[in-house]
Amino acid sequence: MKTYILTRILLAIPMILIILTIIFFVLRILPGNPVMALLGPKAPPEVVKAMEHQMGLDKPIIVQYGDYLGSILKGDFGVSAYTGVTVIQELMQKFPATLELTIFAMTIAVFIGIFFGTYGAYHFGRTLDIAARVYSIFVYSFPVFWFGIMLQLIFGVWLHWLPVSGRSSPFMIPNHIYTGLYVIDSILNLEWPVLVDTLYHLILPSVTLGVVISSIFVRMVRSNVILSLSSQYVVAARARGAKEKKVIFKHALKNAMAPILTIMGLEFALLLGGAVLTEVTFSWPGIGSYLVTRITYRDFPAIQGAIVFFAMFVAIVSILVDIANAWLDPRVRY
């Protein structure tokens, strides 16, 4: 198992290298010049020249590529053309916001997925199953933007129950930052009003993202649980007198979880795509918003950095999924 995980990590490296190379060249092929974006179309040519030189954009593209690889190896991901700060510093500062949002959204999605999926499978063909299927088809058709704006309208603008943008209200940031996850930091600091404020801000974005991705989970859980419910060990467990609850959750769902986890790992990239849209809709100061802002500025190092960071995130999650799988399934573990 250890060697397997090590291999997985080693295999992730070429994958990230490929993504990095593609994004590097695509950015340079696409129209749009970082200097123009920064200085505006009316800037005098000599200023533009000087700026290009300063960013290294006048060097041959291969040299630029080499420089960029060097900056990745060094671990600073280059320097932002827009702020002059190393990209890694900016990413590390934004990442906790994205992580916090995705964790909450994922929890909501998993909860909905397991609940609707399992009960749908158990009541195969009956009302609850049809409800689960309708829910999943309905939600699948929601564009993230639209759904987010709907929730903002209803719960923010009309009902005034929940904030519609940002991670926290002014002066409601944890006093001491340990992890960057405000929920955890505010608990560590025992700052309860901050915790409540943070949770308030989390509700709408994570419900938006969670509900949208829950559609895939409901389907996955449902079809896998239907499969495991029809297996012989389920009948055998019933024949032993096992209670229905045990049969459903301990036998059917747990056995269905291994394939579900694998797919969840694969779907994670999709989740991040949804996270970008959610962040923009809710002005959530995470890597998604960062990426979108920097795209308008043609901030090449920042865009590349954010994409590579996402790729690493996906790779790490899929390795974690494998570990979780091994923990669930003894046949993988041994």
Added chain:
Amino acid sequence: MMALLEIKNLSIDYLTRNGTVKAVDDISFSVEARDSIGLVGESGCGKSTTGTAILGLLPPNARVSGSILFKGRDLLKISNEELRKVRGKDISMIFQDPMTSLDPIMRIRDHFFELLRAHYPKMDENEMKKISSEALKSVGIEPSRLNNYPFEFSGGMRQRTMIALAIALQPSMLIADEPTTSLDVVIQEQILEVLRDLKKTKNMSMVLITHDLGVVAELVNKVVVMYAGHLAESGDVYSIYEKPLHPYTKALLESIPNVKLEDRELRYIPGSLPDLKNPPKGCRYWPRCPYVKDICKRETPPTVEVDGRKVKCWLYGGEINAGIDKTSSAVS
């Protein structure tokens, strides 16, 4: 005395998209305490359906009618919770495929603990360990293997584990649905040995489902022969072997591969099982029966008693066949 298990007029239909499968049609038989009965017939004749119905484990598309009296209680009428308490404690069941009968991600021990907790929620862990170890030992598996996962067991060991689980709470009845069919010959013999042993040592009735009369002969004292959902013949094992009454029983006995036969050709019953969505009118066996008469195609034969056996065949049915000498029937 009341029979331990009494099945009366049991009929089971499966509702499917393309029609209703009449898998079991009006069968009745009973199992006395300490009886071992063999439920035999070709593949698809409704043996598993009958066995599974006893514990109420049929899939949701099954429709059951009739009654299944266990110690006088109708298992078809009691609540789900009451039925659950019967399963594994009063009546246990083992299945054809031991490879998939154990939960692949659960330790053997937890299978036992699940059984014990289901029936004795307050039992402490030491007690549970003791009972599990003993059950496993009684089928010839080291108690240290309790910590293993099913995939570390061979097919034979898994089936023995299933048996150990089935008998751990000393049920009064064990239903075994083709417990050896998917195993190779040597392992089959091992499993039969375990069952033989159980029969001797435990005070337990058995319902042994099989398509191979030869396998069960020495294990059972009564045989119920099914054909296409009908009960063709039932009675004492020796007399059925000596002199099968129903033409189907006779054909079935002749199809048993006999190693002593000079010509080692495998015999089989010509023709095939009818489509249970559209069973033939009258006796369901008539299209394959060498003794077929007009009435067989028109009317379902009644079940009559002959020599203490029950048989459902017009050869023995009422006045229509008054001319036929029952005791030296045409079949033998």
